[in-house]
Amino acid sequence: MGDDFQSLPVLDLSRLETDKEALLAELRHALIHVGFFYIVNHGVTKDLMDATTSKAIDFFDQDLDAKLTVDKIYSPTFLGYSTQGNEITKNKKDNREQYDFANDLPDPWSPGKPEFLRLTGPNLWPADVPGFKDTIGSFWTAAHGLAERLVSLTSEALGLGPNGLDDYVVKGQQHRAKLIKYPAVDALSPVDGTQGVGAHRDTANLITLLYQANMGGLEVQNHAGEWINAPLKEGAFIVNIGTGLEYLVHETAIATTHRVTNPPAGKGPRYSIAYFHGTRLDTVLRPANVPDEVLAQKPTNVVTDTKGFQYAQLYAEDPGTYALVNRMSSHRDVAAKFYPAVAKAHGMDLNIGNSGY
Template sequence: MDAPSDSIPLLDLRAARNKDGFFDPAFIAALRDAAHRVGFFQLTGYGAGPAQVDELFGATSSFFDLPLEARLELDNRTSPHFRGYTRLGHEVTQGRPDAREQLDFGPERPAVVDYPANQPYWLVQGPNLWPDGALPELRGVCMAWAELMSRVGAELLSAIAVCLELPEDHFAEPFRNTPAWMAKLVHYVGGVVKEAGPQGVGAHADYGFVTLLLQDLVGGLQVLPPGSDDWIEVEPMPGTLVVNLGEMLEVATQGYLSATVHRVEAPPAGVDRYTIPFFWSPRLDAVIEPVPLPPSMAAQSRGISDDPDNPMLASYGANVLKGWLRAHPEVARIHHPELVRAPGLTSPAEAPTAP
């Protein structure tokens, strides 16, 4: 019988491999349990010291302390690639504005000028928007963090493959050369966005492979484990990563691993909450096929928790574009009006976002 899903497991990445370089069976067993039963866990020993964490949080708060006009120089409405700054209340989840502002960034790559008409997802690739004049250190701090998170994401995905009794490089090919990871600097502000009410971010699942979230000590992140009716709190732990699985792994395992639903409560009025989510995601043109599961795991697969208004797509690029178009309707209307009503890309339901 499964253990109760009323807490978030804690794993130490330093225990992942033995001295011979192979994954430790005890770590794999703990990871398999956390990934299947809850879909969330906390991670220590991933390679960041307190100084790097403090530097990242310091740079994040410094960005949101800039005058609004300076932040609006990076307005994401100017970016056809959904990069840059989103104002308070202008990202939407479950039909309601979120009580947060954010800066979205990804790999530093040029825009794709020519792409096939049936592959519009290439439009999400493009340059980032940075406050190089007002806060020149931000770019380097953020990209150094992204480099570390890329290594952590790749290692965890290798371990997840072993959990599924697959070769540890099973998921490597979709990430080869140009993984389309995404990251955000997020600032939650309570009591300002009236339409948000208590919603920091509404209930959603993430659409990539693995999400690595660094959160401050304010709290507010809640998780709804598979098969449960009870939300559980993810208690903040200094410098610890909160890890959850995305829709690509649910598609690949037909629900043995789940993209667990989660939400964030807005902080009290006058309280700031900062988080830095990183989404370890494959190439935009990657298509994720079901993996061969051992019979014992296949028997425990829950199936895909699909929503007709928000289907999970095996094409990562199509899945992520669907999300961007819904979460940022203003950007979609300005730059991509031809896609706003494209079948399978938009619907009244809102897209997954990030805690």
């Protein structure tokens, strides 16, 4: 178990019943020295994962006009549909379509309240995909339950006890997920490039669950700066930590840089489903009291893409505003419609690509 890695570890959650201490040791190593790992025997049924994939394909196969009825531009929550190339990473277009969803919650915002409260609200559900809402909602519920388990295990593995991260999440808060379609390169224009999503780290959340539904494409950067392929593993989730967890554990666990490339010509589109377990947005977050013996394992030779979290001080002072600004940086059209004053306050040019938030 050296500091570098050439593949992602695989953790079998069924070992919680028979070999928990060894499993927690493996999880601790994965958190500190890799930042990514597969989980198997996780309890989310293959039938549900297949059904969710099927509904994702049904949604993306609709005519563009149908998909645009649930475009993000209609909601300040940034939930809903994004067209091919609408999102940007590092000033470059991401070649993917996506549909963002969450647990349905009422809109808590009214004039005079903090602007970040507008991130919470109801989903934009498509009207013409039978069974979509029920299936996608069932997936969210299953992924959320799994994420809560994993956050507790993460807390335990890092010496904080099973409930050591509880105060950083509010029961009933909104956690986001997304359905994603990456077109193969032969479905793109030559000027589009092959960036499915550019090199980045998941921002301000605790953990991400990723299901690669039909093929690989994810690449993870190891400590030497090499790109390591994360191939499809049937029925498995890939888990990675976000910069929120990194901050809360004094950078002992590092949010690892990753990217996705579009499928090669002739392979057809790649579908994936991601769930993001976020931290609370309503209060200043102070890092946890991580034991010295865990802090001592902090790696010193990690290559990371720090640009994606260059406003870490804002996250430390005001997580809600940070979350809002981060969303605005990726979706300038929604920002221009709903948040022009916030953009101006943070020096964001809504007429250009990603400015590095």
